[in-house]
Amino acid sequence: MAFVLRRLLASIPVVVGITVLAFLLIHLVPGDPAQAMLFGSNASPEQIQQLRDQLGLTQPLWHQYATFLGELLHGDLGTSYVTHNPVAHELTSRAPSTLALTGAAMLVAVVVGVPLGLVAGVWPGSIADTAARLVSFVGVAIPYFFLALLLVLVFAFHLGWLPAIDTGTADGLVLPALSLGWGYAAILTRLIRGRVVDEYRSDYVRSARARGCSELRVLLAHVFRNSSIPAVTMLGLQFGNILTGAAVTEVIFGRPGVGSFLASSITSKNIPVVQGAIVLIGLSYIVINLVVDLVVGAIDPRTQLSTAAA
Amino acid sequence: MSTLAIARAGRVARRQSRSRSRQRLTSVVMVVVLLVFLVLLVHPGSFTSVSPLDNGDDFLASPGGAHLFGTDQLGRDIFSRVVHGAQPVLAASLGGVLLATVAGVVIGLVGGTAPRVVSVVVMRVVDVLLALPVLLIALILIATIGAGVKSIVLALGVAYTPGFARVVEASVRSLRSVEYVQAAKIFGSSGVRTAVRHLLPNLMTEIVVMVSSAVGWAVLTATTLSFLGLGVQLPEPDWGSDLAAGATSLSTAWWLSTFPGLAITVTILVANYAGDWVMTLIDPGRARSRTRFRLLGGLRSSLPPAAAVAPGEPASLTATSAADHVPASSNPADHVPADVPGPVPMPGQGLTSQERA
Numbered sequence: 001m002a003f004v005l006r007r008l009l010a011s012i013p014v015v016v017g018i019t020v021l022a023f024l025l026i027h028l029v030p031g032d033p034a035q036a037m038l039f040g041s042n043a044s045p046e047q048i049q050q051l052r053d054q055l056g057l058t059q060p061l062w063h064q065y066a067t068f069l070g071e072l073l074h075g076d077l078g079t080s081y082v083t084h085n086p087v088a089h090e091l092t093s094r095a096p097s098t099l100a101l102t103g104a105a106m107l108v109a110v111v112v113g114v115p116l117g118l119v120a121g122v123w124p125g126s127i128a129d130t131a132a133r134l135v136s137f138v139g140v141a142i143p144y145f146f147l148a149l150l151l152v153l154v155f156a157f158h159l160g161w162l163p164a165i166d167t168g169t170a171d172g173l174v175l176p177a178l179s180l181g182w183g184y185a186a187i188l189t190r191l192i193r194g195r196v197v198d199e200y201r202s203d204y205v206r207s208a209r210a211r212g213c214s215e216l217r218v219l220l221a222h223v224f225r226n227s228s229i230p231a232v233t234m235l236g237l238q239f240g241n242i243l244t245g246a247a248v249t250e251v252i253f254g255r256p257g258v259g260s261f262l263a264s265s266i267t268s269k270n271i272p273v274v275q276g277a278i279v280l281i282g283l284s285y286i287v288i289n290l291v292v293d294l295v296v297g298a299i300d301p302r303t304q305l306s307t308a309a310a
Numbered sequence: 311m312s313t314l315a316i317a318r319a320g321r322v323a324r325r326q327s328r329s330r331s332r333q334r335l336t337s338v339v340m341v342v343v344l345l346v347f348l349v350l351l352v353h354p355g356s357f358t359s360v361s362p363l364d365n366g367d368d369f370l371a372s373p374g375g376a377h378l379f380g381t382d383q384l385g386r387d388i389f390s391r392v393v394h395g396a397q398p399v400l401a402a403s404l405g406g407v408l409l410a411t412v413a414g415v416v417i418g419l420v421g422g423t424a425p426r427v428v429s430v431v432v433m434r435v436v437d438v439l440l441a442l443p444v445l446l447i448a449l450i451l452i453a454t455i456g457a458g459v460k461s462i463v464l465a466l467g468v469a470y471t472p473g474f475a476r477v478v479e480a481s482v483r484s485l486r487s488v489e490y491v492q493a494a495k496i497f498g499s500s501g502v503r504t505a506v507r508h509l510l511p512n513l514m515t516e517i518v519v520m521v522s523s524a525v526g527w528a529v530l531t532a533t534t535l536s537f538l539g540l541g542v543q544l545p546e547p548d549w550g551s552d553l554a555a556g557a558t559s560l561s562t563a564w565w566l567s568t569f570p571g572l573a574i575t576v577t578i579l580v581a582n583y584a585g586d587w588v589m590t591l592i593d594p595g596r597a598r599s600r601t602r603f604r605l606l607g608g609l610r611s612s613l614p615p616a617a618a619v620a621p622g623e624p625a626s627l628t629a630t631s632a633a634d635h636v637p638a639s640s641n642p643a644d645h646v647p648a649d650v651p652g653p654v655p656m657p658g659q660g661l662t663s664q665e666r667a
Contacts, residue, residue, distance in 0.1 A: 020438075029454050
């Protein structure tokens, strides 16, 4: 319990930092937000000034930040310059698509990476090990956006098995998830293979065997359990990268998600959307890492103990 | 028995000499490949006399014949575009990593040696930036300063700085309690002097490892940004933007995207292998498969300290890394298993057949 509390307290400065960064963005971007909002509407200078007052841009910086934070706590992220709809609404309506892609990519990473890494680690030098090496070779080197195009070329255009762009169905999720998840499957395979090989050399494996544990039990209850800790930590750390990778994948496959929304908002300087997306991505990253630490703590109680001691 | 021993010794010696000559071969190949990339960066014209911007009469020619990689809708030679497209990618990723190295080392040294008030503030800011994905930081920066190769360099530099600063800070913290640093302090060496004269030289291995493992990631991020249209603008050649431009006609002309994509893939591969090669040069003892995760390992230290130590990170062979465990050893029992080398597998233990394979 103290571990959970300590971990929660530690994430507060990061949350504050992310909101400060998102808040400052509106002042860092060249150009006047009020002008940007009224762009193309032939507004008079008086109208622009009026909007500036209305937006609170004439207030001192700390006051603006307090207002920003207060609105944030009420779930208000401002209005989009382009559609004039609430950003919070625009983001939440697109979030399920991005979450589905991120989740599916993580699933690909785990479903491909964990068994392959385990088998390759148990029998180094076997065919499975060669296969694992091939997977990680392909996954680490080929950029996911290039892999996406190759997969589309083969599975959509040549074989015609799957749609090339998003259709809103589960079929349309296969290629994006494969192309995005493959790289993380590669990292996971290498990580788990290395850990399993290392763990098999450790004392506790020898003593488990001496106690008469079956090889399967040694593998699952001892080796896998200990190998999974860095794997879980790695996936948590990579979550943010998968999320931003989803942004690029969404652009390729024409999926209407937070990522493609963010990318188009950056090019159109739609700052409230960028701010909202930063807060959303940053917070989900913090939450995921919190969950990861709690999961790791549950798998390996030693981490809790030494955190308490530190 | 003795004949067996002699035979075994012979086998071992032969294996050692074979691995040594293999290492030499790797070095030669690596140097040649890196030289090729250097020429691509400095003077791409030496590989092709065709201009990447010249429109030809041969539209959308498939690969082979007069145009090795084919031509695009305007009849431009893809091979020439791939050769010339290397420059922005290499310049952006190497420049970005260089920037991040300088900034990361300075910030890490400050975070590790400055008075508590300063270092806590600095490292908190680093923590916040670490909590954001690299690509997102880069995107935010480009949103504020606009697109272009220079923006990508700056964006990569800023995005990779927090990770580098964390790695350097962690190493500095572990070095601070080492005797010669303490001695320098006792003899009146100033903070800056200690940092530059005593800490920095001993951090060199860590820094080189960190940098060499980051270049591959930087190439990926740089090409992602230009793929999104935030780098070099068409018609100038660039792997990322050419890949994106060709994607629209993927079903009719596969070669437009495939060759820039292959170029990116080969570059990332070379960057990774070069990283491994540099590692074996400076520290032959370190396990090969671990190198590419050094950066992740560094990031992990931003989480609770226990998470960084407890997974049983095997003890490195360098003196600097061995010292990692010193300051945190409030709980010595935790570290003992990690510092003891694994048991040597005995014959007939069931494991040796796998080990040998």
